[in-house]
Amino acid sequence: MTDKKYKIDNTWKELLNTNQVDAVETVDGPVLVVAGAGSGKTRVLTYRYAHLVQKHNIDMDSILAITFTKKAAGEMKDRISELLSLSSPPVWVTTFHSACARILRKHISRIGFNNSFSIYDSQDSVRLVSNCLKELDMDTKQYPPKRIHSQISMWKNKLILPGEVIDEASSFYETKIAEVYVKYEQKLILANSLDFDDLLIKTVELFNTDEDALLFWSKKFKYIMVDEYQDTNFPQYKIIELLSREHKNICVVGDSDQSIYAFRGADIRNIDEFDKDFSNAKTIVLDRNYRSTQKILDAANSVISINKNRKSKNLWTDRTDGPEINSIKFNNENDETQWIINEINNNFNNENYGEIAIFYRMNSQSRIIQEALTREKISYKVIGDVRFYERKEIKDIIAYLTLIANPDNEIAFERVINVPRRGIGNVTIQKLKSLALNLNMPISRLIYKIDDIDELSERVKKQLTNFQEILVGIKSESIDGPAKAIKSMLEITHYEEMLKQEVDYESRWENVQSLITGASEFEIDVERDELDTGDPYSLLTAYLENLSLFAATDELENENKIILMTLHNAKGLEFETVFITGMEENIFPHELSLDDVEEERRLCYVGMTRAKERLYLTHSWSRSSWGGTFYNPPSRFLEEAKGFITDIDKTDYSQFDDSGEENSNYGIGKSVTHEVYGRGVVIEVDGSEISVDFGSEIGVKHFDTEWAPIEYE
């Protein structure tokens, strides 16, 4: 969609319908915009923003525009920048979490934290839970850290404190988890760190306890807009309620049919009760769909209408023409993927790949699609794929930087104290841990006091001193910013030499190089006036925050690449052609979500309504995962769309058969073909274990020749 530049001369009104214009022009007081799928919600929000700036002369620093995902925030920034011809995007068009991070960077000291706090991502948080369990002598089998963490997160989102949980625990199990919660909170404080939930909760706490801070921020933001309001949770509701107290110019936009985040505490109540929470609220309904054909709307409506307790909406469009929606059945996921690629090749070329999106329920489903696209040399982009930042080499480097910015970060410390190997083993770490526990100080602080610790051998003390010197060395160069910090970390720790020992050294080193590139770009882009000038490491801190809250891979540019993403990530976007894959029971709806199928159904509705022209729903008779093969019946959502979709049977479309051949003569340098990865070269043989290099895009994979689907050429 190309928006014309916003001009004050009212020509912009020609692009909008009456209700949309109303939503743009109603700037004062509470406004609820009920915006159905494809009703031009983003356009309304961006024009409203432009209108505030141009017509009402509102400073951009006084407008807070909140979206849910990093991707949505990026989209909105781009479109506003285009409308207003800005050279750099407005700072306060952002996600809840990063808005809160920014607020807390300024004022968190007022509630007893240090402004240089670290942000723990989910991985870090789960690790911290794991540490708590160990300290409490609890079995991680009986108490899986991941599940415990999500329970803790649920409590936190309801603003229930550890003490209250302890008091009200009704079972032994609950008491035990409550104890973990207590410890977890203590450890976070000790580590001067916040988890994702804390970013919201501490902001609420700040506003509730510090009148000045609340006044500062609620006076600052004269206008507040919140997108995807149906997905706000309780702390988020609190934050906007508090922030809008002063000016009361709060505009929320949402659609309860598209609420898909209940699993992380989103509460539809927030949007349903908006007019009770904010008195004299005006409601504007956008029910004209500009995106999809009637066929697509009919099918989507048919599915969503199954949900009970739903305020029914009447979305309409004048696009009565359009191709059929096909529901296609395959033998297995390889055929499914291959057929999709052929269909793409028949209808598209590299000029218009950008119009295609492939959706799936969970990220793991994307692997096979990526591999097939790579093999076919079709350019694609995976959205929301955080794996880059989860790679070991990247996490290691980030951990060093984190430790510079916040020496109290326990998780980062444990990660790198012996990476690269420097002879500090588990025994030493355990000693340091129990010592730290006794002294109630972060383990990372201890290394500055090693001379006072008698339990350690001279050799270990020397190694610890060495580690401390490494940190000091990196720190002195980190003032120049993250890129320099990374380079000096690599140099001082001889990290590359360690990587050279790995079989896939080259692709790992490439990752390191792109991390440095990203850091340099960040240094150019960053809003320097937003930084805390009192802190010499604020540039580094900002970079780290950017990493944990905005992955660089998340920008959705017009690159003419096929877009791959989860259904959750698809919200708010639109494409000419959409494939929704894996339409099978237990996949979608996912087997772990069967207790809330209505939410899965909304997710299906969101996915279907992304399509403008052409929608494909595909499913497989069999699918392999966990090294086994599973047979799931077609998704119930296909049945629910019956009458509006056309079934096609492609189970005779056999591109892949299962004839496995035994091979015995593997040797270094031989070419092999892998069923999934394609051609590669054997680079190492060790008994029945071989390593195969599939080139720079796929990298080196390790197989057991007894099992791997490999053939000699």
Next chain:
DNA sequence: TGTCCTGAATTTTTT
């Protein structure tokens, strides 16, 4: 302290 081996876990969705 480091290495090798075995067995278990992995896969829900996002910040």
Next chain:
DNA sequence: ATTCAGGACA
């Protein structure tokens, strides 16, 4: 199918 953590052993 692949990776990872923990335990035994060098």
